[in-house]
Amino acid sequence: MYALVDGNNFYVSCERVFRPSLNVRPVVVLSNNDGCAIARSNEAKALGIAMGAPWFKIRHFEESHGLVALSANFALYGDMSQRMMSLVAGLGHRQEVYSIDESFVDLSGIRGDLVDRCRRMRARVLGWTGLPTSIGLGPTKTLAKLANHIAKTAERKPGSYPEYWAQVCHLGAASPAELAQAMSATEAREVWGVGPRIARQLADAGVQTVRDLQQLDPAAVRRRWSVMLERTVRELQGVSCIALDDAPPPKQQIACTRSFGHPVLPLWELEEAVTTFASRAAEKLRQQHSCAAQVLCFIRTSPFRDDPPYARSVLVPLSRPSHDTVCIVQAALLGLRSIYRSGYRYAKAGVMLVDLRDARIAQGELALWPHAEDAWAIEAQRSQGVRDGLMQALDTLNRRYGRGTVVLASSGVVSHASSLNAQNFMGIPKGTPRHWLMKQERKTPRYTTRIDEIPVARA
DNA sequence: TCTGGGGTCCTAGGACCC
């Protein structure tokens, strides 16, 4: 038996913990650059605001309905997530953290009333962190996901499902008739693994509800669609096909990409952005003890504007796999300079690290180069230990004092420590605006991770 | 004026190997 524990409207709930006055108002959290809504309170959903709705299309609700929009505060959400996850882990033996607000818990072998156990866990998470959750239980992960959807919907829309399924729904304990009823009342596109494309194809084939989908022949589904959908159908039938993954393998690629706050034209500004992105990607790389053998860099104009379009990417191989920030930034900048064309209004850039491998397994090299270069090669290997130490120091400082405390100069000091921006730097006059920096006009404090932004309680 | 970011898996087809 699996449980899926999911934070309700997670980002909004994190904000509400520290601003209870938001509890009664429609609230959305916006994506980077305050671009579009990525989390909505129930009140915002009731206004008809869709997931991903561009801000400029919904901002009229500010005036008409008191909608509150906040810039995404991932430092806060990540920290609140860790608190929630560590509590939820106590629900069973093994936990798979599936996303920032969701985790699967293996409940097999746990005796007693599982629903009661889950209700108590819900109360504990709410009491200790302030975060409301919903819990779905089922014999497969897909059914647990479905149960979670029902638990949320039953609470939000009374009458849609039996009232006792609100907040915690146990499909493994439902009678066949109850299960059939619930599946008939739920659209197939709500199922985990059924996206908009497949949902349309299913509808064309007369498959509307979860029950319709569950009753299909798995072999036929495989022939007409794919093994993926076949697995989904079997899971709906109660046959577990997707195992709990409590130790996810290291990532196969690591990316850091951003849209800019405003269009960017000059190369030097793109260089700052790409340096920053590559540095961040390298940091993530070291966290999982990997090295990258290739660095991909891309730049593009906005597809939403009438500007002349331009989008290029380039894959830069490294002479040897590395997780050294300097090495990775140099490769990314080399790539950037090769694809940059002046005159375009760039809207986005990014760095991706691919061809990743375990840093602890280093491939030796056969010395085929001319004798004169031996000394260089030996020195390079000897200095490797020094560079590893430097990277460790970099990571330690940035972890302790906050991201961006120590950076490469080519990332542009302006965006980081303002005290260093007292004079001209690298030929750029002080006070020069950086168009690539994110727009975040509705930032909330990092209540739980920065001592100077901690909330103050008054008696 | 204004439209996010970061991942995974599967399949088909081509090149290549013995």
Add this chain to the structure above:
DNA sequence: TCTGGGGTCCTAGGACCC
């Protein structure tokens, strides 16, 4: 007239997830 069988690796594209 007649032209095998079995495999790997890589890439691009499509679909999905939150």
